[in-house]
Amino acid sequence: MESCKLTAHELLERLKNGVITSEQIFSDLSKRIESVDSKVKAYVRTSHSQPLVYNPNFRGIPVSIKDNICTEGCNTECCSRILAGFNPPYSATVINKIVESQNSFLGLKCNMDEFAFGSSTENSCFGPTHNPWNLECVPGGSSGGSAAAVAADEAIWALGSDTGGSIRQPASFCGVVGLKPTYGRVSRFGLIAFASSLDQIGPLTKDVRDSALLMNIISGYDPNDSTSINIPVPDYTKDLINDAKGIKVGIPKEYFVEGLDPEIKLIMEEAVNKLKTLGAQFKEVSLPHTEYAVPVYYILATAEASSNLARFDGVQYGLRAKAQSLIDMYKKTRQLGFGDEAKRRIILGTFALSHGYYDAYYLRALKVRTLIKQDFDNVFKDFDCIITPTSPTSAFKIGEKVDDPLKMYLSDIYTISVNLAGIPAISIPCGFTKKGLPVGLQILSKHFNEGMLFRLAYAYEQNTEWHKIKPKL
């Protein structure tokens, strides 16, 4: 059997027993990429990309990395023209942790929406990634390359980043497991910033055990990231318990309203019934400020992005446009370098922060963020976790939403509140639509309670077969 089809924990077991080598895994993975990536386009490959060649320092299981996480010696361009050719002078902390854990990162980067601005991976300057389950559909986004690579067995496991759903929504569209950790659980040092109060790096994997294993590797305090929290990291594999007895789960009524695809609603109900048979207790709860999450997000995330992206000005790295004056050089570089969605978000964010509008938009959004966070605090007083669909629809067609930014923004309606509240959430496969597209179930818990997510997700996964079904490519 080709090793690239296995999970990381299966491969680690085989490495330990000496029945496979890292070189063999690497070689199988390269062959798989050669054979299917021309269809899926999960990886960024250009004429200036370094070729994928085995080197003797390669160890363990390769991790595929989103193009916004800095890898020293391997280009990191956020799939933006403005960072063309950027070769980071240092690696992100998560990359160093992968290397310290006796594993390696694959020398190719995963496709994404430019600067993680998007929900479909169509905003990449390298062109879209295709969903392995239906090549005419999007893989979701912004970590669409990472999710598609894992789904298509072009990656054993991968890292993405999640600012408003960018790990969970593509995980759901591609039928894989995606986790957004608690804000502060994983160091963001070396992650090219989008919205610093919301961004987190997290794993995309073939099953829940791999998610726990990768979290064991990347979690923890980092003095280089002042927002990472200095508390001990538990061994998450201890939470992989095949039993949901006594777990109290809330189902928010605001998530099962107009806009939710009836087919997904039905699949969700089946998943809830399954969990009931495993001993979980369900009750309807209310998150009354849910409808305000998307507008709050598009003020805060764009405001922070407008500030973070000020550094791309043609001076230190990437593209520079020719101009006579400094200010014209900035303006022309940014006109040429940024794609439409990046321009839209920078201008919206600058507007929200500008004189005369700050109180009406930015300050008000910060206040409503408090209300959204309080909604979760209230529910978690009495419940261990919350269950929702990950996305209101399954994967949509490439091109379907590109001309309507607002429609695109609304595809993150179930994932955005989690980032605003800073809590952890996981998306796991829970079925397929009649057209054969995967559907994801999202589990949320309170700050630093990833263990609860793993426990419920594992119990569900071990009693269903969804994660074992693979796309035909």
Added chain:
Amino acid sequence: MGIDKKTVEDVAHLARIELNAEELEKLSSQLEHILAFIDKLSLLNTENTVPTSHVLEISNILRKDESKVSLPIDKILKNAPEKQGSFFVVPKVIE
């Protein structure tokens, strides 16, 4: 609150992004549409609500004031579009 073409032009200048006529036209109408949706926030009474800028209760994270080795200059400059010696080169600022 709406947004007109003139405002978009002013904000684009503040954000240091040049826009051509077509981009300006398209962006103005899209932003107007997005802001109309965002205006839903004004329906909420937030007078007595404290703003959240950080989700966890941490503040004033400081580090020891000690010198550390920085990355070497040549490593930092290797990505520069234009450089000279140990400097980034930019178009002339002062006449």
